[in-house]
Amino acid sequence: MxxxxxxxxxxxxxxALANSWMxxxxxxxxPLVPPYEKIQLRNGVTLLLMEQHEVPIVSFNVIxxxxxxxxxxxKEGVASLTADLLRKGTTARTADQIAVDxxxxxxxxxxxxxxxxxxxxxxxxxxxxxxxLDLVAEVLTKPSFAQAEFDKLLxxxxxxxxxxxxxxxxxxxxxxxxxxxxxxxxxxxxxxxETSLAGVRREDVVNFYQTYYSAANVIIAAVGxxxxxxxxxxxxxxxxxxxxxxxxxxxxxxxxxVRGKRVLLVDKPDSTQTYFYIGNLGIRRTDPDRxxxxxxxxxxxxxxxxxxxxxxxxxxxxxxxxxxxxxxxQHRGPFQISTYTRNESTEKAIDMALExxxxxxxxxxxxxxxxxxxxxxKGQFPPTIETSDRLAxxxxxxxxxxxxxxxxxxxxxxxxxxxxxxxxxIIRQHxxxxxxxxxxxxxxxxxxxxxxxYSSVPxxxxxxxxxxx
Amino acid sequence: xxxxxxxxxLRRTLFCVLLAFPAAVPALAQDYGIQTYTLKNGMKILVxxxxxxxxxxxxxxxxxxxxxERPGTTGISHFFEHMMFNGSQKYGPKQFDETMEAAxxxxxxxxxxxxxxYQDWFxxxxxxxxxxxxxxxxxxxxxxxxxxxxxxxxxxxxxxSSVDANNSGLLxxxxxxxxxxxxxxxxPVVGWMADIESWTMEDLKxxxxxxxxxxxxxxxxVGDVTGAEILRLAQRYMEPIPSRGLPPPVTTREPEQLGERxxxxxxxxxxPLVMIAYHTPESAHRDYYxxxxxxTILFDGESSRMYKRLVDQDQLxxxxxxSYGFAFDPTLFRITxxxxxxxxxxxxxxxxxxxxxxxxxxxxxxQEIQKAKNILLADFYRRMKTISGKxxxxxxxxxxxxxxxxxxxxxxxxxxxxxxDVQRIVRTYFTDRNRTVATLAPENGGAQ
Numbered sequence: 012m013x014x015x016x017x018x019x020x021x022x023x024x025x026x027a028l029a030n031s032w033m034x035x036x037x038x039x040x041x042p043l044v045p046p047y048e049k050i051q052l053r054n055g056v057t058l059l060l061m062e063q064h065e066v067p068i069v070s071f072n073v074i075x076x077x078x079x080x081x082x083x084x085x086k087e088g089v090a091s092l093t094a095d096l097l098r099k100g101t102t103a104r105t106a107d108q109i110a111v112d113x114x115x116x117x118x119x120x121x122x123x124x125x126x127x128x129x130x131x132x133x134x135x136x137x138x139x140x141x142x143x144l145d146l147v148a149e150v151l152t153k154p155s156f157a158q159a160e161f162d163k164l165l166x167x168x169x170x171x172x173x174x175x176x177x178x179x180x181x182x183x184x185x186x187x188x189x190x191x192x193x194x195x196x197x198x199x200x201x202x203x204x205e206t207s208l209a210g211v212r213r214e215d216v217v218n219f220y221q222t223y224y225s226a227a228n229v230i231i232a233a234v235g236x237x238x239x240x241x242x243x244x245x246x247x248x249x250x251x252x253x254x255x256x257x258x259x260x261x262x263x264x265x266x267x268x269v270r271g272k273r274v275l276l277v278d279k280p281d282s283t284q285t286y287f288y289i290g291n292l293g294i295r296r297t298d299p300d301r302x303x304x305x306x307x308x309x310x311x312x313x314x315x316x317x318x319x320x321x322x323x324x325x326x327x328x329x330x331x332x333x334x335x336x337x338x339x340x341q342h343r344g345p346f347q348i349s350t351y352t353r354n355e356s357t358e359k360a361i362d363m364a365l366e367x368x369x370x371x372x373x374x375x376x377x378x379x380x381x382x383x384x385x386x387x388x389k390g391q392f393p394p395t396i397e398t399s400d401r402l403a404x405x406x407x408x409x410x411x412x413x414x415x416x417x418x419x420x421x422x423x424x425x426x427x428x429x430x431x432x433x434x435x436x437i438i439r440q441h442x443x444x445x446x447x448x449x450x451x452x453x454x455x456x457x458x459x460x461x462x463x464x465y466s467s468v469p470x471x472x473x474x475x476x477x478x479x480x
Numbered sequence: 481x482x483x484x485x486x487x488x489x490l491r492r493t494l495f496c497v498l499l500a501f502p503a504a505v506p507a508l509a510q511d512y513g514i515q516t517y518t519l520k521n522g523m524k525i526l527v528x529x530x531x532x533x534x535x536x537x538x539x540x541x542x543x544x545x546x547x548x549e550r551p552g553t554t555g556i557s558h559f560f561e562h563m564m565f566n567g568s569q570k571y572g573p574k575q576f577d578e579t580m581e582a583a584x585x586x587x588x589x590x591x592x593x594x595x596x597x598y599q600d601w602f603x604x605x606x607x608x609x610x611x612x613x614x615x616x617x618x619x620x621x622x623x624x625x626x627x628x629x630x631x632x633x634x635x636x637x638x639x640x641s642s643v644d645a646n647n648s649g650l651l652x653x654x655x656x657x658x659x660x661x662x663x664x665x666x667x668p669v670v671g672w673m674a675d676i677e678s679w680t681m682e683d684l685k686x687x688x689x690x691x692x693x694x695x696x697x698x699x700x701x702v703g704d705v706t707g708a709e710i711l712r713l714a715q716r717y718m719e720p721i722p723s724r725g726l727p728p729p730v731t732t733r734e735p736e737q738l739g740e741r742x743x744x745x746x747x748x749x750x751x752p753l754v755m756i757a758y759h760t761p762e763s764a765h766r767d768y769y770x771x772x773x774x775x776t777i778l779f780d781g782e783s784s785r786m787y788k789r790l791v792d793q794d795q796l797x798x799x800x801x802x803s804y805g806f807a808f809d810p811t812l813f814r815i816t817x818x819x820x821x822x823x824x825x826x827x828x829x830x831x832x833x834x835x836x837x838x839x840x841x842x843x844x845x846x847q848e849i850q851k852a853k854n855i856l857l858a859d860f861y862r863r864m865k866t867i868s869g870k871x872x873x874x875x876x877x878x879x880x881x882x883x884x885x886x887x888x889x890x891x892x893x894x895x896x897x898x899x900x901d902v903q904r905i906v907r908t909y910f911t912d913r914n915r916t917v918a919t920l921a922p923e924n925g926g927a928q
Binding site for chain 2: 016065067098110116119136169177180279280281282286324386475
């Protein structure tokens with residue numbers, strides 16, 4: 012039946028980083044990530060193998076170095092459709108057979124496209140490893156992309172967008188991304204939209220697969236209850252036949268931040284609350300300030316007692332939750348403050364969020380806040396690397412971004428290094444103040460005047476019923 | 481039994497240990513690696529040592545939820561749960577969260593129809609602090625008028641986001657209101673908006689009196705601890721809290737449903753939505769396991785019957801889900817389908833009934849039932865991967881089955897389900913007269 016949680020999970024609250032645990036945190040000098048081996052197959056596939064024998068489970072995380080930024084212009088959604096269609100039939104098994112075989116061993120297997128890359132995660136009981144791995148390898152190397160499956164999936168996707176638009180919280184990030192990045196590839200919707208999907212054909216998917224799914228473009232991380240030499244053999248025998256072929260690099264220019272204050276109002280006529288995002292460009296995944304930014308953001312909007320949540324929820328009761336996030340990508344990802352409030356308090360909540368941001372710039376942070384947030388971030392870190400699937404995902408991403416485990420092993424030291432001066436510099440450099448994009452999803456007749464007030468140029472306006480974001 | 485393997489830590493090891501601890505410390509019973517103890521005030525403690533990370537998950541389950549409420553103050557359990565964070569004698573307003581986070585911990589809580597559950601996740605170094613915080617609010621909660629008003633706004637916002645701005649939340653509320661005529665499962669856990677706006681200090685005090693006696697609580701601790709240290713801390717911090725009475729028993733029973741009920745919600749939307757509910761038994765009932773096997777056969781994975789029929793073959797819907805959760809009293813087995821644009825909800829409904837009819841008339845295959853059991857077992861392992869998953873599962877089995885040991889025998893209980901059992905429960909519960917149907921019909925400007 013229904014469960015009401017006290018708080019929504021703060022997405023990316025402590026900006027969970029990569030890696031593993033067993034090296035207890037009592038000794039700050041010890042590495043956090045357990046050791047793993049990196050092996051390059053002859054055809055260029057990169058393997059990352061880590062043994063973890065605590066539970067009889069094996070987790071895989073596969074990264075293909077091509078995401079939705081590689082979608083052909085006007086055909087947004089191709090990378091994402093390609094990812095979804097992989098499981099819908101191979102040269103040896105139909106979609107139905109794959110589903111039955113996977114479900115019979117209680118396996119988990121998902122493939123998803125993101126902006127910068129496509130990732131597959133799979134998990135099996137150790138006793139089913141051989142069958143599970145056969146499935147994963149077959150799906151990645153021998154998909155059939157049957158026309159009938161393509162047609163079905165396309166219709167599901169188009170309907171899925173309509174369904175998502177019935178819930179503001181499902182789509183506000185897509186509207187915000189599109190508005191913040193404009194024509195930059197990061198502004199294009201990962202899953203496509205009603206218009207772009209209508210123009211995608213099966214051939215687009217086949218082309219995408221043949222162009223980007225090649226051995227040299229693939230990272231496979233395996234973590235769990237196996238021996239490394241055995242896992243190497245299992246993977247080699249299944250992926251060695253994948254032709255060595257280099258894939259084109261997708262060139263993405265550096266995005267430009269929004270100048271001045273720009274406001275997009277999205278009308279959703281049945282709204283009793285206004286959902287809003289306020290932000291601008293944030294940081295790259297590889298930014299050397301990443302952990303320091305996380306420290307400041309956690310106290311600003313990344314935990315329950317953060318300044319934003321204290322002001323908008325705890326002290327005023329304006330909302331169920333207010334938070335801020337820095338999403339990180341190959342290029343600068345978005346920074347945003349996000350919350351929602353009833354229609355009548357929209358102005359009050361936006362003003363309050365902007366005041367909290369201004370106060371951060373004017374007053375910096377206190378020693379007490381810093382001390383609390385450092386203990387908090389270190390205390391909350393071990394669960395982020397507790398399980399084999401989290402470890403696999405983390406080491407695969409480190410490899411994708413050209414980082415190694417020292418990026419994570421230095422986490423506690425980097426957290427501890429942030430003092431008031433460092434925080435002041437981080438705020439000045441990474442938290443926007445005067446230049447901001449605002450996106451509001453709500454009942455336009457009741458909030459249009461308020462929305463317009465924040466814009467230094469004429470208000471931008473859309474309806475959720477219009478195609479696209 | 482193809483998928484029956486047991487983790488070493490889950491293997492049955494029935495023995496009792498006397499802990500090497502100062503005299504007069506009582507024995508903790510130990511079974512399946514779980515140490516248990518009941519304090520003098522009636523609070524029950526379950527401990528599982530797991531040193532894989534230097535962290536601890538501490539959950540406290542109170543047997544009080546929206547089923548213990550009355551019309552006029554619906555949602556008070558959930559609101560009270562929020563107030564448990566808003567100040568007590570030693571730790572005033574805001575200090576619970578500030579102290580917890582400064583010690584490296586985080587927390588959450590949830591309320592359901594049956595339970596109110598408090599969850600703390602923290603590093604080992606914060607263990608004693610967490611006991612101090614939890615004991616203080618159970619022992620000496622102070623209810624502040626100003627905090628009540630502010631929290632009222634928070635909960636109203638929570639309701640707007642989970643009901644007004646969420647079509648499936650809205651439809652579920654209407655479905656349950658129609659499916660039950662007598663039992664308190666008919667009102668939403670979050671409460672009706674008018675009740676949220678009008679409950680009083682007196683209502684909160686009464687709720688504390690009936691629900692928060694230590695004898696109504698079970699504490700589950702999993703992580704980098706020993707049973708001995710948890711017992712010592714519990715005796716120091718929790719045992720002095722005086723015991724009070726238990727909540728009055730919920731005596732209302734839902735009368736048998738004598739015919740289909742239908743309800744419709746008209747609102748702005750891009751797509752319609754369909755929910756169908758059947759009255760089914762509580763978790764402690766012997767049919768619980770067969771119902772879970774049935775749910776898995778029908779809804780879990782892309783090889784499940786409903787997915788194949790509605791999403792894949794007939795392409796009527798973009799998703800179809802089945803839910804049948806833990807409950808103290810007879811509950812609902814709920815089916816939710818999201819029709820595609822241009823597909824009439826009745827078409828989706830009829831396809832669902834046809835699939836149920838197939839199960840009524842014929843048996844599932846050997847492969848299907850084995851697959852369902854394998855999925856249930858693999859799901860069980862996935863839930864047990866983390867200390868928080870273990871704490872949650874242990875507490876839920878202790879609450880809903882009256883004994884955490886049922887968690888460890890669940891795989892066997894699922895394995896005993898036969899094809900004939902599946903057919904029998906479809907025939908017993910999935911009848912037209914036992915059915916409630918709720919439909920969301922888009923209007924003005926939606927795509928339909």
